[in-house]
Amino acid sequence: MRRATSFGFALLTALLFCSIAIASTGTTASQPPRDSSRAGNTLGASDGVLRNPDHPLLWQGRVDAADAPSGGEPPECASAPCDHFRLRLDLPPGSFGNPHRPGGVQVALRWFGNPGGHTLPPGVPGCCGEFDTLHLWIYRNGSLIAASPGIIAVSQSAFIPEPENGWYDVWIASDPSYNVAPFVDYQALAEVEYLPNVNPVKRLLPDLTFLGTERITFDTPAFPIFEPDPPAGSSCFASEMLEDGAQNCLRFDQIIANIGKGAVEIAYDVPSGTSPAEGTDFPVSQRIYSSDGTFADQSGGSVNFHGVHGHYHYSSFADAKLWRSNADGAKLGDAPIAASHKVSFCMADIRIEKWAEKGDGPRKYYAPDCLFPYASDGVTDQYRQGVNFGWSDVYDWYIPDQYIEVTGVADGYYRLEFCADPFNELEEADETNNCVVNHIRLSGMGGPAKTVNVLGVLKR
Numbered sequence: 210m211r212r213a214t215s216f217g218f219a220l221l222t223a224l225l226f227c228s229i230a231i232a233s234t235g236t237t238a239s240q241p242p243r244d245s246s247r248a249g250n251t252l253g254a255s256d257g258v259l260r261n262p263d264h265p266l267l268w269q270g271r272v273d274a275a276d277a278p279s280g281g282e283p284p285e286c287a288s289a290p291c292d293h294f295r296l297r298l299d300l301p302p303g304s305f306g307n308p309h310r311p312g313g314v315q316v317a318l319r320w321f322g323n324p325g326g327h328t329l330p331p332g333v334p335g336c337c338g339e340f341d342t343l344h345l346w347i348y349r350n351g352s353l354i355a356a357s358p359g360i361i362a363v364s365q366s367a368f369i370p371e372p373e374n375g376w377y378d379v380w381i382a383s384d385p386s387y388n389v390a391p392f393v394d395y396q397a398l399a400e401v402e403y404l405p406n407v408n409p410v411k412r413l414l415p416d417l418t419f420l421g422t423e424r425i426t427f428d429t430p431a432f433p434i435f436e437p438d439p440p441a442g443s444s445c446f447a448s449e450m451l452e453d454g455a456q457n458c459l460r461f462d463q464i465i466a467n468i469g470k471g472a473v474e475i476a477y478d479v480p481s482g483t484s485p486a487e488g489t490d491f492p493v494s495q496r497i498y499s500s501d502g503t504f505a506d507q508s509g510g511s512v513n514f515h516g517v518h519g520h521y522h523y524s525s526f527a528d529a530k531l532w533r534s535n536a537d538g539a540k541l542g543d544a545p546i547a548a549s550h551k552v553s554f555c556m557a558d559i560r561i562e563k564w565a566e567k568g569d570g571p572r573k574y575y576a577p578d579c580l581f582p583y584a585s586d587g588v589t590d591q592y593r594q595g596v597n598f599g600w601s602d603v604y605d606w607y608i609p610d611q612y613i614e615v616t617g618v619a620d621g622y623y624r625l626e627f628c629a630d631p632f633n634e635l636e637e638a639d640e641t642n643n644c645v646v647n648h649i650r651l652s653g654m655g656g657p658a659k660t661v662n663v664l665g666v667l668k669r
Contacts, residue, residue, distance in 0.1 A: 210667050241524075256295040257399070259314065262304050265565045268294060272343060272383045273392030283353065285346045286382055294379040296399055299370055304401065305371040312403035315571060316355070316379055317366035317563055318345055320395040332646035341393045348378040360387050364600075366559040368402070368571040397567055404508040405470060405500045413471025413498050413598075414638040417629035419527075419645035420464040420601060421666045422564075425625065427659045430460060431609035442657075446609045457659065458612035459651075463527055465629050466562045466601035469638045471498050472573060474595035475523065475556070483591045485514040491601035493523065495635055512592075520580050521592065525634040526556065531613050532624040538648040538667045540624055549613045555579040558600040567597020620654050624667065 214436075259266040276290040283647040285291070298314060305312050317353040320343055344358040345365040357365035369377075383393060405413060430446065431438045439446050445458040467473050479485065495509030510525035530545040557576035579594035596602045604611055613625075626645040630637065637643075646667040652660045 215547055226654045236253065252590055255293060256297065258297045258299050259399045259401075260299045260301075262300060262401040265295070265398045267396070267398050267565065269394070269396045270294065270381065271392050271394050271615050272381055276383075283346060283348055283378075283380060285344065285353075285356075285358075286380055287645075289385055290383045291346075292381040292395075294381070294397065296377040296379050298374045298399075300374060300401065309407045311370070311405055311407070312401060313368050313370040314372050314399055315366060315368050315402045315569075316345065316347055316397070316399050317364065317561060317564075318343055318357075318381060318395050319364045319564060320393050321363065341390050342384040342387045343393055343395055344382040344384060346380040346382065348380065349375070357572045358382075359572070359575045359578075361382065361557070362572070364559070364572065366569070367413070368559060368569045396564075400565070400567075402567065402569070407501050410499055410501045410503075413500060414469050414636060415467050415471050415473035415596070415598065416469030416638040416642070417473060417596075417635070418466050418468055418642045419627045419629055420466055421645060422423050422462045422464065422625075422627070422647055422663075423462045423645065424606050425459065425649060425661045425663050426606060427457070427459065427661065428606075430609075430611075432608045433607075434608075436609065444659075445612065445614075448609055449612060449614075449651070450551045455612065455614045455618045457614065457618075457654075459531070459615045459625075459661070460606040460612045461529065461625065461647075462606050463529070463611065463627055464560075464601050464606045465527055465596070465604075467596040467598050468562070469598050470568075472570070472595050472597045473556070473635060473637075474498075474511050474574075475635075476506070476591065476592065476593045477521070478589045478591050479502065479514075481585055481588055487514065489514045489519070493634075506634070508634070510632065520555070523556070523609075525630055525632045527627060527629050528631040529613055530628075531615065532626065534622045534648065538622070538624060538646075538664075545626075546618060547613045547615055549610075556594040556596050556602050558597050559603045560601045561599060562601050563599040570597040572600070573597040615651070615654070618651065618654055620652050621650070623649050623651060625649055 234258040257268055258265050270292045272290050272292045276292050278287055282291055320341060329368060342360045343355060343365060345367055346353060347355040347367055355367035355369050357367040381395060427444045429439060429441060429443055436448055444460060445455040449455040449458060475493050477491050477493045479491050479572060490511045490513045493509045493511055494506040496504050496506050498504045512523050515522050529549040531547040532545050535539040535541060555576050557579055558572045558574045561569055574595045574597060582590035583593050584591040625647040630643055648664040648667045650662040650664060
C-alpha cells in the first residue's frame with residue numbers, strides 16, 4: 210500500500226505516445242464543456258473517438274481550480290473540481306459478439322504528482338512527494354455506468370462490459386479533502402479489453418514479480434498513521450527499534466506487480482469485537498478464479514496481528530535480504546548478512562503496469578479498504594485483499610517495516626534482493642520470476658552520515 214508519489218516518467222511517456230498507433234485522440238482543455246447531457250456529433254478539444262479494437266485512444270488533461278463546479282456536473286462533481294472528456298465509441302459491428310470471449314471498454318487514468326511548491330496541511334507528512342488523488346466517473350445518457358474512486362493510488366480504471374456505440378461522459382475529479390497540490394496532470398485512455406475465452410474452462414493464475422525499487426535510503430521516515438514519526442535523524446520507527454532492536458535502518462521501496470492472467474486474492478476470518486494477542490496467527494485462503502467465473506479457495510499461509518499498528522500482517526508476500534558482493538555485483542559468502550521481516554499489511558491495486566497494453570483488469574482492490582472487514586456477522590469479521598492482473602502494489606520506504614537493520618555492516622558493495630511469495634505459499638503461473646536484485650554501495654557506515662549509492666538492477 211502506498212500514498213501517491215511523483216514519478217519521473219516524462220521521457221518514457223513521450224516515447225510511448227509516439228510509438229502507439231491510435232485510431233483517434235483528443236486533448237483535454239483546461240476549461241472543458243460542462244453539459245454532461247450534450248450528445249452532438251462535432252468533436253471538440255475535449256472529445257475523442259475509439260474506433261479500433263486493437264489500439265487505444267489516448268488523451269491527457271489537468272484538474273485544477275478552473276474546473277470548479279459551475280453547473281451541469283454530475284453529483285460526484287458538485288463540490289469538487291472535475292475535468293470532463295466526451296468519449297464516443299464507434300467500434301466495428303460484432304466487436305463484442307462472441308459469447309465465449311467476453312469483453313468491453315476499459316477507461317483508465319494515471320498521474321505522477323505535481324512537483325511544484327505547495328504547503329502541506331497539518332498532520333500530512335512532508336517526506337515523500339505528492340499526495341494527490343483523482344477519481345473516475347463514467348456516465349451514459351445521464352446515468353452513472355462505471356466508476357473507479359478511491360485514495361492511495363496513482364491509477365484508476367473502470368470497465369464497461371460490452372458497451373453500445375455512442376457518447377459517454379468521462380469525469381475526472383480531484384479530492385479536495387485529500388489533495389495538497391494546486392493541480393493534477395493526468396494521462397487517460399480508452400481501449401477494448403477482452404477477458405480470457407470462457408471455454409475450455411481454465412484456472413486464471415496470478416504471477417507475482419518484483420520491479421526495481423525507486424528509493425533506497427537512510428533518511429528519516431515520516432508516516433504518522435500507525436505510530437508517531439521517529440526523532441529527527443533516526444532512520445527507524447519506534448516499533449522497529451522495539452521489535453528488532455533496530456538502530457540503523459536501510460529503508461527501501463518495494464514494488465510487486467501481478468503480470469498473470471488472474472488476480473492474487475487472499476482472505477481470512479478473525480473474531481469480531483476482540484483485539485487478538487500480539488502475534489496471534491490466523492489462516493489465510495487464496496482464491497483462484499476460473500475463466501467461467503467460478504472460483505476455488507485453497508490454503509495460502511497466515512496473517513498475524515500487529516498490536517502497535519492495529520492490523521494484520523500477511524506472512525508470505527515479500528522479503529528482503531542483503532548479501533555482500535564485489536564491484537561487479539557477484540555474490541560473496543554463503544549466506545546473507547542481514548534480512549528483513551517485511552510482510553504485507555494491505556495488498557491493493559496502486560498502479561497500472563500494462564499501460565496502453567492489453568491484459569490488465571480494472572481496479573478491484575482498494576486501500577485502505579483492505580484494513581477493514583468487508584463482511585461481518587457479529588461473530589466473525591471477514592477480510593479480503595489482493596492485486597488484480599496488470600497492476601502493482603507499492604510499499605514506500607517511509608512506512609513502517611520497510612527496512613533492513615544494518616548496524617555493524619561495513620562499507621562496500623552489496624546485493625539487496627527482494628522476493629515475492631518467499632515461502633511459496635501462493636500458487637502462481639510462474640514461480641521462477643519472483644525476485645529482483647539491486648546492486649548498491651554503502652558508505653560512511655561507521656559514522657552518522659551513512660549513504661547509499663544505487664548502482665542498478667543486476668537481474669530479475
